[in-house]
Amino acid sequence: MAVMRMGYMHVRVTDLAEAKDHYANTVGLYQTLEQDGRVYYKGWDEWDHHSVVIEEGGVGYVKCGFKCEKPEDVADIETKAIAYGYPVERMVAGENPEVGDGIRVTLPTGHQIEFYSQMTAWGLEVGTHNPDAFPRHMVGIGAPRLDHALLWVDDVAGIEKFFMECTGMWATERVQTSLDDDAHTIATWLTIGESNHDIALLEAPENKIHHFAFEMRGWSDILHAADIFAMDDTPIDIGPTRHGITRGTTIYFFDPAGNRNETFSGGYRCFRDRPTVVWTPDQLGKAIFYHQRELNDRFLTVAT
C-alpha cells in the first residue's frame, strides 16, 4: 500500500500566541519545534515529529502531507501525477523541518499536497514498552492523532479521480445529484486504508479548507472534549453529534483564527471491496448531521 495516512496539516493563524494556547492547551497537542514563525505539534499517540503546523499571518490552508511507506511509493505517485497532468515538484529533505525528500503536487484548485516517506521519529507519549493506555497527565481534550481533512474544491470528480488513480485511495461514501451512473459528484470521502476517510472533498465556489480532524477514542471522549471547549470558550460549530456519512461521532469547533477543527470518532471498517455508499441532496441534512437532520447555516458557507 502506497500512502499510509495524512501525515500533517499546515494552516495559517492570525495570532500565534492564541493559536499556540489552543493547539497545546485545548487540543492537547505536544509542541516539538518552534522555528521561523511556525510551530510544530504532534498528538500523544503519534510517533512522527509533527502532524500539525501553524504559521503566523493570515488564516486558512497552507498545505498538507501524506506519508507513504517507502521512497518508491512517492516515486510511483510522482510518475502517476505527472501523467495525470497536475504540476509536480520535488521537495528535498529539510525543506519541511524533520521531513525527508518528497514531492509536492498542486491541485488545479491551488491546494498543495505533499507526499513523503520519512520523518524524524519522536516516539509515542506512552512509549512502546509495556505502555499505559494513555498519558497520565493529558492536557485539554488530549487529541491522540490527526485523522483527516475536508477541502472545498470546485471540481470534486476531477480531484477525486486524481486521488484514486495516483494514490490508490477509493471512495467510501459520496453525495451525488442522483443514483444514476452519470450523476454529478457533490462530495466524496476518500480512504487509503480501513478508516472512512483520509481526505474528503466538497464542491464549493472557493478553494479552501473546511476543516481538519483529530481522531478521538470514542463517544465519551467527544463529550468530554465538548466540556473542555465550554471551559476554554472555544466556539463550537455543532455537536457533539453524529454524521450520517461515515457514522462518525463529531464536534466541529474553531481555532482562534477561525479555522475549523473537528474531533472525530467511530465510523466503520472499510475494506477495499466494500460498496460505496451514496447519498442524494434531498437527504443532505441527515447525511451531515444525523440527529438534527438539517444543515446549519455554516456547513456549506464557512471555510478558511
Next chain:
Amino acid sequence: MPKLTVEAHGVSVELRDDETILEGLYRNGFAYRIGCRRGGCAICKVDLLQGEVFYNRPVADSVLSESERAGGTCLSCRAVAVTDVSIAMREDDDLRRVSTLMALYAASRTG
C-alpha cells in the same frame, strides 16, 4: 458605553467596553448568520454606516481587505466600537431576536 444602532431593524443596544459588535448583539438576545466568531471566515460582515470601530485582533487581508475597510465593511465578530456606531446587516432579514428575556435582562443591566 457606546450605543449600537441597526436602524433598518429598529434595534438599539448598549455595547460594553471591549465587547465586539457580535457579542453585544448576542448578549442582547439577537442572532444573525455567523460562523467562526474568530475573524476567519468573513461571513459576519456588516456595513458600518456611522461611527468608528477598532479590531481587537489582527484580521487577515484575505478576510477583510484594505479597500473593504475603507468602503465601510466591518467584520462584526472582531470589531469593537470606539464611538456610537450605526450598522446595516448585509441581508435584510438576517437579524432576528431569539430571546426577549435576554434583551430585557441586558436592558435592565445597562439602563
